[in-house]
Amino acid sequence: MPRLWRLTPIIALAIALILLVAGMGLAFYIDxxxxxxxxxxxxxxxxILASTVTAAxxxxxxxxAQEYVSAMQANPEVQQAAVYDxxxxxxxxxxxxxxxxxxxxxxxxxxxxxxxxxxVSSPVAQENLMIGTVYLESVTEALGRRIQRYGAIAxxxxxxxxxxxxxxxxxxxxxxxxxxLADRARQLAAANESLLAExxxxxxxxxxxxxxxxxxxxxxxxxxxxxxxxxxxxVILGNLERLQRRFRDSDLxxxxxxxxxxxxxxxxxxxxxxxxxxxxxRRQPLAPKPLEINKLVAxxxxxIGRTLGESVQLQTVLAGGLWRALADANQxxxxxxxxxxxxxxAMPSGxxxxxxxxxxxxxxxxxxxxxxEVKAGQYVLIQxxxxxxxxxxDVLAKVFEPFFTTKDIGQGxxxxxxxxxxxxxxxxxxxxxxxxxxxxxxxxxYLPRATVIDSPLRDHSDDGQVPGGNSREMILVVEDQDDVxxxxxxxxxxxxYSVSEAxxxxxxxxxxxxxxxxxxxxxxxxxxxxxxxRQLADQARRRYxxxxxxxxxxxxxxxxxxxxxxxxxxxxxxxxFTQTELALRIREIFDRAVGANWAPG
Amino acid sequence: xxSITASLSRTAGWVVIVVWFIxxxxxxRAEGSQLELAVKATYLYKLAPFVEWPNPAAEFPGxxxxxxxxxxxxxxxxxxxxxxxxxxxxxxxxxRRYQVITGNPGCxxxxxxxxxxxxxxxxxxxxxxxxxxxxxxxxxDPKVKGIINFVVxxxxxRFQIDEATAAEDGLTISSKLLSLAVSVRQRPPSAxxxx
Numbered sequence: 001m002p003r004l005w006r007l008t009p010i011i012a013l014a015i016a017l018i019l020l021v022a023g024m025g026l027a028f029y030i031d032x033x034x035x036x037x038x039x040x041x042x043x044x045x046x047x048i049l050a051s052t053v054t055a056a057x058x059x060x061x062x063x064x065a066q067e068y069v070s071a072m073q074a075n076p077e078v079q080q081a082a083v084y085d086x087x088x089x090x091x092x093x094x095x096x097x098x099x100x101x102x103x104x105x106x107x108x109x110x111x112x113x114x115x116x117x118x119x120v121s122s123p124v125a126q127e128n129l130m131i132g133t134v135y136l137e138s139v140t141e142a143l144g145r146r147i148q149r150y151g152a153i154a155x156x157x158x159x160x161x162x163x164x165x166x167x168x169x170x171x172x173x174x175x176x177x178x179x180x181l182a183d184r185a186r187q188l189a190a191a192n193e194s195l196l197a198e199x200x201x202x203x204x205x206x207x208x209x210x211x212x213x214x215x216x217x218x219x220x221x222x223x224x225x226x227x228x229x230x231x232x233x234x235v236i237l238g239n240l241e242r243l244q245r246r247f248r249d250s251d252l253x254x255x256x257x258x259x260x261x262x263x264x265x266x267x268x269x270x271x272x273x274x275x276x277x278x279x280x281x282r283r284q285p286l287a288p289k290p291l292e293i294n295k296l297v298a299x300x301x302x303x304i305g306r307t308l309g310e311s312v313q314l315q316t317v318l319a320g321g322l323w324r325a326l327a328d329a330n331q332x333x334x335x336x337x338x339x340x341x342x343x344x345x346a347m348p349s350g351x352x353x354x355x356x357x358x359x360x361x362x363x364x365x366x367x368x369x370x371x372x373e374v375k376a377g378q379y380v381l382i383q384x385x386x387x388x389x390x391x392x393x394d395v396l397a398k399v400f401e402p403f404f405t406t407k408d409i410g411q412g413x414x415x416x417x418x419x420x421x422x423x424x425x426x427x428x429x430x431x432x433x434x435x436x437x438x439x440x441x442x443x444x445x446y447l448p449r450a451t452v453i454d455s456p457l458r459d460h461s462d463d464g465q466v467p468g469g470n471s472r473e474m475i476l477v478v479e480d481q482d483d484v485x486x487x488x489x490x491x492x493x494x495x496x497y498s499v500s501e502a503x504x505x506x507x508x509x510x511x512x513x514x515x516x517x518x519x520x521x522x523x524x525x526x527x528x529x530x531x532x533x534r535q536l537a538d539q540a541r542r543r544y545x546x547x548x549x550x551x552x553x554x555x556x557x558x559x560x561x562x563x564x565x566x567x568x569x570x571x572x573x574x575x576x577f578t579q580t581e582l583a584l585r586i587r588e589i590f591d592r593a594v595g596a597n598w599a600p601g
Numbered sequence: 602x603x604s605i606t607a608s609l610s611r612t613a614g615w616v617v618i619v620v621w622f623i624x625x626x627x628x629x630r631a632e633g634s635q636l637e638l639a640v641k642a643t644y645l646y647k648l649a650p651f652v653e654w655p656n657p658a659a660e661f662p663g664x665x666x667x668x669x670x671x672x673x674x675x676x677x678x679x680x681x682x683x684x685x686x687x688x689x690x691x692x693x694x695x696x697r698r699y700q701v702i703t704g705n706p707g708c709x710x711x712x713x714x715x716x717x718x719x720x721x722x723x724x725x726x727x728x729x730x731x732x733x734x735x736x737x738x739x740x741x742d743p744k745v746k747g748i749i750n751f752v753v754x755x756x757x758x759r760f761q762i763d764e765a766t767a768a769e770d771g772l773t774i775s776s777k778l779l780s781l782a783v784s785v786r787q788r789p790p791s792a793x794x795x796x
């Protein structure tokens with residue numbers, strides 16, 4: 001059928017040609033038949049004339065014969081008419097203007113054409129006796145009639161050809177429409193295919209999302225547990241610390257001191273564990289601080305080693321003279337753990353994981369070539385290299401996308417590398433991944449160099465010398481957990497500060513109203529009684545603008561944390577904190593406030 | 602005397618001239634008559650194809666076409682020569698001459714000249730109602746007119762036709778012939794009306 005469609009123009013052309021030929025043939029045929037008809041007509045007229053002039057011929061009546069012959073002038077097609085006697089001599093006749101003269105003699109002969117004129121010579125007979133000849137010359141057809149006829153035929157042929165042409169054009173349009181339709185069908189098929197692919201992709205993403213939601217739920221759970229744990233550890237650690245101070249001053253002996261120290265170490269390990277849990281649950285606020293990367297990596301290697309399992313060997317190459325990097329320690333730990341987990345999964349049959357640190361300088365040229373926004377400058381590089389299966393370029397291109405994973409459902413969230421990427425970006429750093437199938441993968445994590453010199457003095461070396469306060473510096477401790485509140489208050493009193501206590505927000509506001517000496521509000525973020533720590537601080541600050549605020553939390557909710565970073569001007573100390581940490585932090589806040597007050601003066 | 606002889610001779614001269622002229626004119630007249638007769642003789646049989654007789658087979662027995670002359674015969678051998686070898690509808694033409702006619706003797710065409718014993722009018726009357734083409738000649742008796750009546754016009758022999766009498770006699774005359782006639786006495790309208 002399509003073959004026939006394609007042949008249609010040729011068929012149409014052939015039909016048009018056939019019509020033309022048929023039209024010409026018809027014209028020719030009509031012409032011929034018309035000629036025959038004219039011949040017959042003229043012959044009949046000649047015979048009629050012959051029969052009418054018999055008497056005139058017989059009786060030699062020229063006048064009568066001339067009369068009869070002249071009657072033929074009524075027929076405009078007749079050009080000449082004449083009667084000849086039996087000897088062939090002209091008897092009577094006439095000729096129209098412009099015609100050649102009549103032949104002098106004439107005898108009967110068959111009709112003939114002469115210059116488009118039909119000449120008929122018919123015998124005049126009487127009693128089977130030839131008594132003369134009638135001569136008629138006629139035009140075969142009047143020009144007008146001929147034009148009329150040919151015009152009609154030409155019109156018909158033109159109409160037919162036009163019709164064929166219109167049909168052809170219509171067919172062409174139809175063919176084009178068909179092609180367009182086929183294109184549309186193809187497009188629809190392609191669209192359908194892409195839709196199916198999209199549906200499949202969406203299903204994958206939904207699966208990944210479910211996985212992520214599961215992880216989120218687990219994170220919340222672990223976060224909650226860690227929070228409670230932190231509160232408990234706060235009490236344990238705090239009291240152990242106080243005990244140690246007391247025993248150091250007394251002479252109960254090194255034995256007890258050693259036992260306490262051991263218990264404190266255990267508690268600290270437990271605290272670290274809860275930190276990891278919080279890091280996992282990503283409830284740790286992002287608080288960039290100058291970090292000793294080498295120290296952090298060394299501290300983490302134990303955990304990473306356990307994560308990797310026994311078949312993977314861990315090697316750390318830590319550069320000397322490494323700058324400090326400005327980043328959130330917890331997030332960095334998470335990132336490193338994520339990288340370690342990925343590396344482990346890339347090395348199912350074992351291998352080697354190398355973590356290197358180095359100072360790095362990214363120049364303008366490098367920054368320009370990167371599609372990501374990279375600032376040229378000094379960075380601290382953490383390079384994690386595995387000897388795993390590696391990735392192809394297509395996988396590599398998508399590896400930082402959230403929810404992208406090559407792992408089976410349930411094996412990974414697809415958030416690991418995206419967390420690394422997000423963390424790097426959030427920290428003002430840069431991440432670059434190199435991979436080769438069958439060789440391994442290298443992830444280079446660039447963290448910005450810490451330019452602010454953070455006083456190393458504040459880094460609490462455990463020398464037992466902690467800065468204290470005086471009784472004029474009154475602190476309001478707001479904490480719903482009695483043990484924690486009691487410990488905190490005790491600690492602060494030990495440090496020499498005046499302390500007032502409240503269990504929730506309303507009580508705290510009430511206390512603030514009646515105790516004008518309070519200079520610092522130290523509040524837990526999670527509080528019962530309808531007002532959380534943040535709201536309490538806001539209300540209090542509206543009334544007492546000069547009031548200092550320090551938050552504490554087992555984990556941070558959105559109350560003070562937005563986009564994983566602390567709001568500017570918000571001071572936070574995470575639980576569990578030691579007496580030393582608390583002392584340093586409070587002293588710092590007081591001193592900064594005094595400095596700020598004095599500065600304008 | 603001389604003058605007498607001279608005048609006589611002059612008179613004689615005139616007489617000779619006049620006589621010569623008379624003789625000459627007579628000769629011319631005789632020549633004209635001879636041509637006229639020849640034409641009329643051919644006309645007698647040439648008329649036949651344009652005339653329809655009611656029953657030719659019964660009227661003309663012996664498979665001939667008889668042309669008769671009633672009265673004085675002006676043709677003589679001229680007519681016999683003219684018709685020799687001629688035929689009408691396949692019938693050879695024969696010429697019969699009658700001095701007296703009392704009814705139709707079986708002629709197809711009768712050329713009526715009349716004689717002293719039987720004038721043309723009598724002959725014509727005798728042939729009335731018979732299916733005979735009566736032909737008269739103005740030269741002989743201008744008053745008597747048959748169905749065909751020869752006249753001379755412009756020095757040519759023409760004829761008058763009495764179609765009415767022809768119809769009465771049961772003859773039909775072709776319109777072709779009628780068209781050549783000098784004058785036609787037409788059939789009464791009732792007779793022409795188709796039945």
